[in-house]
Amino acid sequence: xxxxxxxxxxxxxxxxxxxxxxxxxxxxxxxxxxxxxxxxxxxxxxxxxxxxxxxxxxxxxxxxxxxxxxxxxxxxxxxxxxxxxxxxxxxxxxxxxxxxxxxxxxxxxxxxxxxxxxxxxxxxxxxxxxxxxxxxxxxxxxxxxxxxxxxxxxxxxxxxxxxxxxxxxxxxxxxxxxxxxxxxxxxxxxxxxxxxxxxxxxxxxxxxxxxxxxxxxxxxxxxxxxxxxxxxxxxxxxxxxxxxxxxxxxxxxxxxxxxxxxxxxxxxxxxxxxxxxxxxxxxxxxxxxxxxxxxxxxxxxxxxxxxxxxxxxxxxxxxxxxxxxxxxxxxxxxxxxxxxxxxxxxxxxxxxxxxxxxxxxxxxxxxxxxxxxxxxxxxxxxxxxxxxxxxxxxxxxxxxxxx
Amino acid sequence: xxxxxxxxxxxxxxxxxxxxxxxxxxxxxxxxxxxxxxxxxxxxxxxxxxxxxxxxxxxxxxxxxxxxxxxxxxxxxxxxxxxxxxxxxxxxxxxxxxxxxxxxxxxxxxxxxxxxxxxxxxxxxxxxxxxxxxxxxxxxxxxxxxxxxxxxxxxxxxxxxxxxxxxxxxxxxxxxxxxxxxxxxxxxxxxxxxxxxxxxxxxxxxxxxxxxxxxxxxxxxxxxxxxxx
Numbered sequence: 001x002x003x004x005x006x007x008x009x010x011x012x013x014x015x016x017x018x019x020x021x022x023x024x025x026x027x028x029x030x031x032x033x034x035x036x037x038x039x040x041x042x043x044x045x046x047x048x049x050x051x052x053x054x055x056x057x058x059x060x061x062x063x064x065x066x067x068x069x070x071x072x073x074x075x076x077x078x079x080x081x082x083x084x085x086x087x088x089x090x091x092x093x094x095x096x097x098x099x100x101x102x103x104x105x106x107x108x109x110x111x112x113x114x115x116x117x118x119x120x121x122x123x124x125x126x127x128x129x130x131x132x133x134x135x136x137x138x139x140x141x142x143x144x145x146x147x148x149x150x151x152x153x154x155x156x157x158x159x160x161x162x163x164x165x166x167x168x169x170x171x172x173x174x175x176x177x178x179x180x181x182x183x184x185x186x187x188x189x190x191x192x193x194x195x196x197x198x199x200x201x202x203x204x205x206x207x208x209x210x211x212x213x214x215x216x217x218x219x220x221x222x223x224x225x226x227x228x229x230x231x232x233x234x235x236x237x238x239x240x241x242x243x244x245x246x247x248x249x250x251x252x253x254x255x256x257x258x259x260x261x262x263x264x265x266x267x268x269x270x271x272x273x274x275x276x277x278x279x280x281x282x283x284x285x286x287x288x289x290x291x292x293x294x295x296x297x298x299x300x301x302x303x304x305x306x307x308x309x310x311x312x313x314x315x316x317x318x319x320x321x322x323x324x325x326x327x328x329x330x331x332x333x334x335x336x337x338x339x340x341x342x343x344x345x346x347x348x349x350x351x352x353x354x355x356x357x358x359x360x361x362x363x364x365x366x367x368x369x370x371x372x373x374x375x376x377x378x379x380x381x382x383x384x385x386x387x388x389x390x391x392x393x394x395x396x397x398x399x400x401x402x403x
Numbered sequence: 404x405x406x407x408x409x410x411x412x413x414x415x416x417x418x419x420x421x422x423x424x425x426x427x428x429x430x431x432x433x434x435x436x437x438x439x440x441x442x443x444x445x446x447x448x449x450x451x452x453x454x455x456x457x458x459x460x461x462x463x464x465x466x467x468x469x470x471x472x473x474x475x476x477x478x479x480x481x482x483x484x485x486x487x488x489x490x491x492x493x494x495x496x497x498x499x500x501x502x503x504x505x506x507x508x509x510x511x512x513x514x515x516x517x518x519x520x521x522x523x524x525x526x527x528x529x530x531x532x533x534x535x536x537x538x539x540x541x542x543x544x545x546x547x548x549x550x551x552x553x554x555x556x557x558x559x560x561x562x563x564x565x566x567x568x569x570x571x572x573x574x575x576x577x578x579x580x581x582x583x584x585x586x587x588x589x590x591x592x593x594x595x596x597x598x599x600x601x602x603x604x605x606x607x608x609x610x611x612x613x614x615x616x617x618x619x620x621x622x623x624x625x626x627x628x629x630x631x632x
Contacts, residue, residue: 001516016504313500316461317561318489318517320482396461400500 001323006330013331014338021335024299027292028339028379029346032372034285036347039368041354042278046271048360053267055191056199057133059098059227060263061237063091063244065219066256082257085207087247088223094239096232099127101224102207106214108178110203112164119160120202121177123210131224132199139171139186142206146185150208154182158190159200177203180213233264286375292339293379300332300387311391312399325392332384333377340376344369406473407434408568408600409458414467416453427453429623430467435602437568440595442603442614450623452573455604459571460488472568489517493562497574499554501546501561507533508542511561518565532560536590552583559590570594570601576610588613 014021065082088102104123109116122128126144129136137158146153154175156166164175166184174181182205190200211218227236237260244258245251304311311324319327348369352362416428427450435441445451456462457469460476463484469476472491479487493514494500501510511529520528533542536556546554555575562570572591576584591601592613603614611617619626 001519005516005522309500310502313502314513314517315485316459316488316494316500317514318485318565320485320517322482323485323517397456400461400496 001326003330006326007334009327010331010334014334020299021338024296025335025339025342027295028289028336028376029292029343031285031289031292031379032340032343032376033347033350034288035282035372035375036344036368037350037354038281038285039278040347040351040363040365041358042274042281043365044351044355044358044360044363046274046278047363048358049270049274050267051360052191053263053270055133056263057131057224057226059230059233060131060133061225061227061233061240062261062263063087063223063225063240064259064261065221066258082248083220083223084218085220087244088220090243090247091223091225091240094236094243096228096236096239097225098228099130099226101125101128101131102220103128103222103224104207104210104215104220106178106210108203108214110160110164110175110177112166112170112173112175115164117160117163117201119157119163121210121214122202122204123207123215124204125207127226128204128224131226134191134199135189137187137189138168139184141186142204147206147208150206150212152180152182152209153185153205155186155188155204156184157188157198157200157202157204159198160203161187163201177205178214230264233262237262289375289379293336293383296332296335296380297383297387299335300328300384301390303331304328304387304391307391308394308399308402311394312396312402315394315396316400321392324394325388328388328391329381329384332388333380336376336380336384337373340373343376344372347372405436406470408437408439408472409433409435409602410468410470411457411464412468412470414457414464414469416450416457416462417465427623428457428464431620431623431625433458433618433625435600437600438595438598440591440599440601440603440613440615442605442611442617443620444605444608444611444617445620445626446606449620451604451606451620453623454620455571455573455602458569458602459492459494460484485517489514489565491568493565493567493570495555495558495562495570495572495575497577499546499551499558499578501554501557503546506543506545507538507549507557507560510546510557511564514561514565528564529560532564533557535563536560550583551579552586555579555583555587556590559587563594568600570599571604572601573604574606575603576605576607584610 063083085102088100091097092100101124106121107118108121109118124142125147126142128134129141141155142153154177156164161170166187170184171186173184175184176182188200225236225240227233240260241256245256248257250256314324348364355362411431411433414428414431415426418425418427431454443451443454453462457464460471463477471487474487476484476487502513508526508529511532512525515525515528530542533539536559538553538556538560541549541553546557549557576587579587588610591603595601595615603610605611
């Protein structure tokens with residue numbers, strides 16, 4: 001018997017008991033749909049997080065002060081006041097460093113007309129946009145000239161501008177920061193991040209200006225370093241470490257009073273975590289696929305029992321054991337495959353919906369449905385073989401007598 | 404003398420039921436020539452069903468030789484036995500044994516499925532077989548939509564569709580009203596006169612009278628030998 005004949009037989013059988021077939025397939029449908037949807041959710045989350053991290057700046061190294069120690073009490077990381085503008089200049093002079101931006105910051109009230117917002121005021125240099133991968137939406141960024149002159153100009157983050165009711169027409173107008181007048185020269189393109197540490201909610205002003213009005217002393221909060229090419233990351237990181245250790249008088253192998261954070265490292269850690277989560281989700285979803293398979297086996301066993309007489313007749317008129325085996329196996333496979341296809345459509349729809357709600361868009365990986373279909377076929381074979389063997393082994397005499 | 408189509412020599416069939424041994428057939432010799440119409444007559448429990456199962460290649464003898472159309476059956480495995488059934492035997496059962504929820508045409512075409520005949524050819528031959536039995540207008544009726552006599556004629560069409568060497572009918576009139584039974588028997592006589600070999604198993608003397616020769620079976624043995632009528 002050819003496969004075509006067997007599939008035709010299976011389809012006509014499924015067609016003659018549609019409700020039962022639909023209920024049997026439901027298990028596989030839910031299983032496949034949840035595998036497809038959850039894997040898509042995992043991959044969507046991964047690509048969303050990765051995109052956001054890459055948005056922080058490519059080839060980025062961040063140097064932060066270490067923890068301060070007062071008496072015997074060690075403070076939190078970043079509390080030390082060990083980094084200076086000279087450190088930033090020394091790093092800028094290293095090989096493989098494309099750009100450097102030192103930052104200092106202060107929380108201040110920003111006001112425009114009747115609207116105001118308390119946000120982070122960052123004093124930095126013209127390289128900030130390059131290192132942190134910001135693009136300007138309106139106006140212009142801080143220029144080396146304005147930074148050196150220490151004039152009162154400000155570049156607003158997208159969220160901050162929004163909060164203050166400022167649009168494209170705000171370029172050239174005045175806002176007050178901590179009660180002092182600043183001229184708005186530019187508004188940044190939004191990066192789309194949100195939450196309390198949003199990169200879109202800040203105001204950038206020249207380093208010297210911030211130092212003059214808001215931040216005392218000569219220490220800096222962090223130094224962002226953009227490395228020329230990705231393969232130089234480790235080299236530059238080592239160079240920065242050596243340079244700063246020398247400048248701070250720390251013996252090699254001693255406790256550093258600064259930390260260097262590698263963007264790529266963070267990225268690979270995050271993607272390792274999300275990959276594990278995706279596998280976990282897929283694993284949990286697979287359980288429902290197995291349960292669906294058991295549903296198919298259950299129905300096929302009932303079906304073999306109900307159709308004992310049919311099996312006897314078929315054997316009497318010339319069906320071999322393997323013909324009966326093939327008939328029941330193909331029937332189970334057809335059920336699981338049909339269920340798998342419906343499941344894929346459902347899963348893709350659900351993942352598109354979740355993607356739209358969560359905001360990472362529609363992530364479609366053609367591998368997932370392929371794997372899901374193969375898996376549902378496997379389920380059909382694994383859970384279809386046993387009932388089919390039961391059918392094939394029936395003694396025709398016993399089967400014909402069966403009522 | 405040519406080799407008989409159905410040839411049983413010293414055939415015994417013993418069922419093991421736990422520690423009990425039940426002898427259903429004891430040293431049976433039967434020879435049926437091609438073209439004969441033979442009735443196997445015996446009361447229930449006489450072993451005639453066992454004989455039918457062995458002749459029909461649904462079962463194998465415990466001991467003895469059975470040759471069907473020149474093929475020794477004892478040596479065949481289940482698959483070869485099924486292939487032999489498909490090629491050489493057409494069954495007609497007391498309870499028709501049609502596939503439920505399957506129309507007359509599909510029922511008649513079913514044996515050809517296992518011979519690997521193409522779909523078009525299957526339907527052509529099944530349609531022709533139904534036509535011959537006067538059921539040309541019932542091809543798309545399901546068994547439930549047909550009378551007992553019509554169902555049995557569908558079953559006979561199914562038995563004939565593969566053009567088998569032997570038609571094996573087990574109480575074919577047992578479930579039918581007497582007029583429909585008579586119709587079926589006259590159909591068998593027609594087939595016989597057209598050259599078919601038919602073995603009819605029955606407990607009914609009147610039914611057996613339709614055949615050209617009778618083999619009486621009692622307590623697992625041939626009662627009055629294998630006497631040609």
